[in-house]
Amino acid sequence: MAKVASTPEIDALVAANAVVAIGVSGGKDSQAAALATMRHLDRMWHTGPRVLIHADLGVVEWNDSYPTCQRLADHLGLDLITVQRKAGGLMERWESRWRSSVTRYQELSTVTLVPCWSTPAMRFCTSETKTHPITSELRRRFKGQQIINVTGVRRAESRGRAKATVASPDRHESFWNWRPIVEWSVEDVFSCIDASGLTPHPAYREFGMSRVSCRFCIMSNLADLSAATAQPEAHDLYRRMVDLEADSSFAFQGSRWLGDLAPHLLSNDARARLDAAKARAAARVSAEQRITPGMLYVKGWPTRMLTDDEADLLAEVRAEISGLFGFRSDCLSRESIHERYADLMSRKEARHAR
Template sequence: MNPASTGEIDALILAGSPVAIGVSGGKDSQAAALATIAYLDTMGHTGPRVLIHADLGEVEWNDSFPVCEALAAHLKIELIAVRRKAGGLMERWESRWQSSATRYAELSTVTLVPCWSTPGMRFCTSELKTHPITAELKRRFKRQTVINVTGVRRAESSARAKSTIASEDKGGQLWHWRPIADWSVAEVFDAIDASGLAAHPAYRDFGMSRVSCRFCIMSNLADMTAAAAQPESHDLYRRMVALEACSSFAFQGTRWLGDLAPHLLDASGRAALAHGKSVAAARVQAEKRITMPMLYVKGWPVRMLTDDEADTLAGVRREVSGLLGLASGCLDRESIHARYADLLASKPTEKDHF
């Protein structure tokens, strides 16, 4: 199966533009790298070529980076590793919870914000992968147009089904190329096997259908169960369940990671999880009393609350703060009115954006 290309990408290749191939250790990026390098050779590409890997920290499989290293050695090109300066994804989830609790305590948000990434809010991808990779490529290849290759396939999801073969970013310095967008899973594995390289062991040894984080917000139950069966994931599992318990937010919406393999938890871990789930149920019930007009829009209140609304919000805040042990302010009508007034007075206007 040949890689797909476009006239714009071919022109950049012939002009010797740098080519950076994002590799995670997963099958699609591995196959995309193999197909891309072969295509570049055929086209007579003379520019620099690199593989680039975003290190996600503890959530990453032990074999992910070694698979990338083996690929780089096979292709005889440089492998760059980038990472978020403030820590890996697990640290991001934990710090997000601390930030959410602080913001709630000071009434900078009306309801608690989940600590986990979600399918609709994938900061795990934007902050841990896209931003570090983009920043490094722009730093390394200043004033050059870079071809950024990814292993996106249209068959992976309804969202990715809309992917184009190539697209230019807003700044114009990067062209995103998806050379295996129309490949099937079988074609991906055929390309890897034909190269003589081994695919990530999570596929054929662990029995997983996809490889990203050990426990991914996008994973199905079968993959989550397979991940939990691997000894290397047990410490991470316990750390993630501890965050579920203290935050009262399940890892996948209503699916608790702690229910997946409770035998991996000790008695205190199981007790903490049970308490966290009871807190979650009580928190959800309490927050149902908050109406839409009481919520902030883009981080700001839209109007002052009525006295009844302020009383309702005060009651909810006292209940939720007590459930989670938060030292919150603004627990009565007067302090809530004062907080809303302060926020409305400092709310940016349209003029502030010009």
Template sequence: MPTVAVTQQIEQLIAQDAPVAIGVSGGKDSQAAALATFAYLDRKGHCGARILIHADLGSVEWKDSLQTCEILADHLGAQLIVVRRKAGGLMDRWESRWASSVERYQALSTVTLVPCWSTPAMRFCTSELKTHVITAELKRRFPGQTIVNVTGVRRAESAARSTATVADASTDGRFWSWRPLADWSEAEVFAEIHGSGLDPHPAYRVFGMSRVSCCFCIMSNVADLTAASAQPEAHETYRRMVKLECASSFAFQGSRWLGDVAPHLLGDDDRAALARAKDIAQARVAAEKRITKAMLYVKGWPTRMLTDGEADILADVRCEVSRLLGLTSHHLDRASIHQRYADLIAERDGKRIAA
């Protein structure tokens, strides 16, 4: 089997019997990481706590994901901890993000509408629903200890991960993130799983998917989205996500509409709503192109007052976007926009003085 990647700092922590927590999603990489890490810890005589931890994302999860993690935990004789975001799963987060975007836009707390979906560059689906809840649970479970947090990240997965380090410490030094499979290939990952006598997630061998995460992931290619839509258990989630595309006029993957993946799963009304959403999106984007960078907020605040001409442009754009999406927006004329910018600048300056 391939070599487990390790650093001197990780070896020292293992020798000190530091607690080791392995994040498992049900996907192949975390499954193989858990198997390889446990074997390595056994060889090193590690006697500290070892746990598997799974962040449940709610309705967007495959039903087999948790079961795959449970079978893995039984195989390793390890405790499986399941954590969840208290405010709801990922679908709830996307929907609440859209509601917040509408509220902020109507109050001119943001100049343009904020998309509801997470993106490859802004993966709050990972940071908020996985990293944050897992970190909080580990701090509670192992107070005052330095924790080794294992993930199945591999450099061969993507260009973004090609420069991943084997291990690094958090700012406060409480956590060491360890990536033991950093240099493994996909074939080596599946070999590790099959060599253990376990099966990988059914999504690989039954559904025909190349990766396992959410049923419909922001990182998925068309083939995986299509394969996911063929599974009856994903149909309700699919329709709910398409409804959010229609309500928001933001496609799930930038310019790729999830509603186009399996339109046969939608009713006539939903297909009509999707067509309208695409028209609205095109008109919204065209309108917002008139807004210059200088008119935008930076970190939630205006950088300066607008000129009369800029205020007139913003008023026209806000009227158009509000009409398109049926929003009840305020500050739709030059005078009220000037006043809103002035109030925000005063509030910003007040906060800076107080700080």
């Protein structure tokens, strides 16, 4: 059996019987992390509270994700805490983000349209629907106590996680993040699960997927996305996500349109809407490329007033994009854009003066 990685800081917290909360998603890595951590804690004579905690992402979850977590909890004799983002699941977050993007564009609170989907570089899907609900619930439930937050992160998973540490302090003073199987291989993970007598999520061995998170994940490769479309339980979500691609003109994975993976699952109208969205996307990109780098949105925007020529260009682009999408946008002239920028800069100065 592969070894559990630890640090002196984690060992000290375990010896002090700190709370150990193990995040579980239904995926293989969190399942193996829970099994390995429990054995390790037993060997260390840990007698503090131990719980499993699962973030329910709503309709994007596989049907068997929660049951897999519950079977694991029953096997380990632990309570399973379930949390969810108060404003809804991840699909609702993507849809509300698009509505917000439209509003912000129409009122000129952003220079270009903002994509609705999370991305590898902007994973609000993790921070808003997993990390925040989990840490908030643990801080509420174990107020004033030291908490070790266990995750199944492994360095072999991706280049992004190759530099993951064994443990690190969280921004919350009472939290430490522990990655006990960070050095494990995928073979180690499945061996651990099989040795326990449990079975991994069916998506691995029945659906043929290499990773399990959302049914359609921004990090999934083409093979996993295709395998997901073959599962009847994913078809309603697939159509809903393609509808959002069509509404927004943003492909789910950068240049990869989810709607292209299984067009046979879509109605004739849905396929026509997707084709129109692709044409609209090309026109949107072409229009936005005319905006010069110094005019684009940056933190603290707006940082300066635009020149007359820049205001004319922005007005032209905004009118073009608004026509493409049928927006009722404000600030479609040089004068109104100057006025909007002046108002925004005045408000910013007032905030800084407080």
